[in-house]
Amino acid sequence: MSTIAEECLDECNAVQAHSLEDYGSENPRWCKGCGDHGVLASLQRVLQKNNVEPENAVAVSGIGCSSRLPHYLRTYGFHGIHGRALPIATGVRLARPELPVIVTMGDGDCFSIGGNHWLHAIRYNINAVVLVLDNAIYALTKNQVSPTSPDGTHSNTTPRGTYLQPMNPLSVVVGMTNVSFVAQTATWLPTHLDQTIEKAWEHRGLSFVRILQRCPVFMPQAFGEGGRNFPVVFLENNEGVPIDPWLLKRGPAQAHDQRNINAAQKVAVTVDPAPMGLIYHNPELPVYEDVRHERHERPDHATFVDLLDKTLDRFTV
Amino acid sequence: MSGPSIVKLPEHIVEIVSDAGEGAQKAALAFAQLCAKSGNGLWTVEIIPSEIQPPPHTTGSASGNRIRLASRSRVTNSGNRANMVLAFNEMALLSRLETGGLADDVLVVIDDHWATHPNTAYQQSYREVLSQAKSQGATIIEIPLESETAKYVDDTGRGKNMFAVGLLCALYSKELPVLKKVIQGIFKKKSGEVIATAVTLAEAGYQYGIENLETCYEIEAIPAGTTKVAMNGNTALALGAVAAGFELCSMYPITPATSASHMLSEIFEEFGGFVHQAEDEIAAIGVAVGASWSGKTALTITSGPGMALKTEFQGLAVMTETPLVIVDVQRGGPSTGLPTKVEQSDLLHAIYGAPGDAPKVVMAASSIEECYYILSLARKIAEEFRMLVIVLSDANLATGQQIFDRPDVSMTPRRPPLDLSPVEPGALPYDWDSETGLSQRLIPGQAGGMGVTTSLNHDRNGKACYDSVRNQTGHTMRSRKLAALQKGLKRPPVYGADEGDLLIVGWGSTRGAIEEAVDSARADGISVSSLHIQFLSPLPPGLKAIFSRFKKIMTVEINYSDDKNDPFITDENRRYGQLAWILRAATLIDIDCYAQVPGRPFMPVEITDEIRQTLDLEPENVSNAVSMNTTEKGN
Incomplete structure (x- = not known):
């Protein structure tokens, strides 16, 4: 990890307005070996590559290990409450559509307590990079089963194993009206992670990215012990996430048309092997804050007062 | 013929x-x-x-x-x-x-x-x-x-x-x-x-x-000499929100609040604002918090059950000192209760409803006319004090119509564009004034001010911290703002004489009926006055001094209280009307209450009867004075 980061640092600093350090604040306090570190580094690289002024970016999160991410990113950030990152992000986008927004959530945060907001944010299609750091467990609250915990997971609330099959979030989002960008990647595939987040950044609309990762403390066995024993297939398309040659050691590539919703739905319902890359992409769909801002500019003071006066005429007796 | x-x-x-x-x-x-x-x-x-x-x-x-x-x-x-x-x-x-x-x-x-x-x-x-x-x-x-x-x-x-x-x-x-x-x-x-x-x-x-x-x-009309408007309280709230300069109303449908959003939906866009109908009550306040935090003070309009769903976000707004205005158009509760009918039962919920200690400003509109003006004041306080301001209205104001003087639009304040000027790198997001708790508000786009706003306890730097000293400081600073606001509030005027046998204290939509009842009782020579409280949190200054000049104090509220004569009820276990509850706690005065839940506004005559009863006088002997039964009698 560090060598890739360092190489990138050297390469980028020469041409970018900001150094990677400009996007970092304090040292992350996640556990050693947690995938969150990699996502943070990826995000910082994307911000740097796109020359984003730190004061113009907004990172919003809920509650959970991954939701600490805005603390470690030197942009404006809002570390909110459990499950509610997306409504806050929607508010930011509606009020200040010029500010790019990144949302980080965990699996419990997004798929469970925040489930309603998750579905509706996709339908609104706000322009935001939405990353779900899915480690298939509630970790910050110390080991409770999550909606994506694998069958049979033993946790503090399921000491005799889970009772339910894990949900497949990908099949949920490709079924939502107005879904515009769906991708899956994993923290054990660092260049793929970088390039997936880069694609998400480029998309105008809600870019939903599920990032698979293990929890080294409570769920080290997740996703085949963090990819060691986890069958994947890389979705191949010129406009998709590039597949570096080394990735093919982890799984085969498969041609995929991410502009085709039927193809996307077919891929999304497949869990073995897990699809990696851009599953669905439609850049033409309406973005909620664009739709809402299309019709009106705030009038100047004199016009505003005049309009208010005319409105009161309707109620004058 | x-x-x-x-x-x-x-x-x-x-x-x-x-x-x-x-x-x-x-x-x-x-x-x-x-x-x-x-x-x-x-x-x-x-x-x-x-x-x-x-x-x-x-x-x-x-x-x-x-x-x-x-x-x-x-x-x-x-x-x-x-x-x-x-x-x-x-x-x-x-x-x-x-x-x-x-x-x-x-x-x-x-x-x-x-x-x-x-x-x-x-x-x-x-x-x-x-x-x-x-x-x-x-x-x-x-x-x-x-x-x-x-x-x-x-x-x-x-x-x-x-x-x-x-x-x-x-x-x-x-x-x-x-x-x-x-x-x-x-x-x-x-x-x-x-x-x-x-x-x-x-x-x-x-x-x-x-x-x-x-x-x-x-019924001959006496010319008023001024131009009048007629509207209901929800329309007044909607027009008041526009006049106050709000740009976003984020809401979820709930009776009896929704018609305010109907009116806003119709007119808001012309003024550069819009209504966002969220997927639920929680998202409705969440969107408002996000919009306010990023610089454009937003409001959300709801009723009791919606307030309940919004409590966690209220705590967040308080903790992060995000300016926000919530309008609660109260209805009968608990639960679904009486959705279309009036009650004043959300007062304690408005003041205290949030996890942990979360000081908020709570105000109540006492007339339909006040529904128009109250949001300008609420917004000003929310922004200057970086506080959550809850404005209470109710079903009586929401759907009733009143005639009042046409508002003067030339008084509409100018709304300057967002100030995105850079701040010194490392500027504190909570540079609390140690006396007042007030601090500057940094918003995204201001170079030098980057940092995370967190729901965790934090210090002046905005950094999460868990130690006793900085937890105590954070609480003190947030609470101090209420005291600082209270210092600037006016002592409420007494309606009627400044001293006497009985003082009726009310809040919200009961004002008109209370003052009419006081007029009628005073015309009969009864020594009664009334006081109407607009700020419920913080309470206005001078209440103890006002109360000390009356022999008896009694609140009149449309919410539940135990009757003193009910089975099992004693001084120790009696549940009082909600304003009585907070006034008793704040003043240590033995304040009584006439608090009922009839699902309709009080009639002045009911209050007059209660005044007479409290002062041990005979009820007024006119046909209209027969008070309406609010308690079902057993067979």
């Missing part, structure tokens, strides 16, 4: 009731506008069934309006028992008799169609209800509403209301041409044919009245 004789009166309370869908609401709207245009002051209250299509010809189907009209231009409440009721059927009349809202000597005008209806059950119930009304002292006028209307339209269900309002125009000696203009205005979006028919029916009703009524009323 000499025409009817005219009786002049200072005021009258009129009710118009029909089956849901028969248009009594529209008739009442037309009548209210007619009275308003004639210069009368008025206050209206909706009579609404809680279902969209309840079974017809039942008490549950009664729908309409109560209109209190007066010679004076300022009417502050819906008054005592009604003097006149126009009912489309006997079950609608019965529903009003059952509420006890009609004076014993009420004039009943009713459709005689049911007396000879083919359904003999209707004939019988018609006779029974009329005889019940007569036995309590009512005067009955039967009119051929159905048969006269049928001469002009095939579907009488869509015409009786206009005949009725024509009749009322005659009964109250109003001018028919003014009514015609009102009707044309109300139906302006309909076809010319519809308008012509409505006008013809109103003319017919008027003509019938002039030819058949023996006595008519006249």
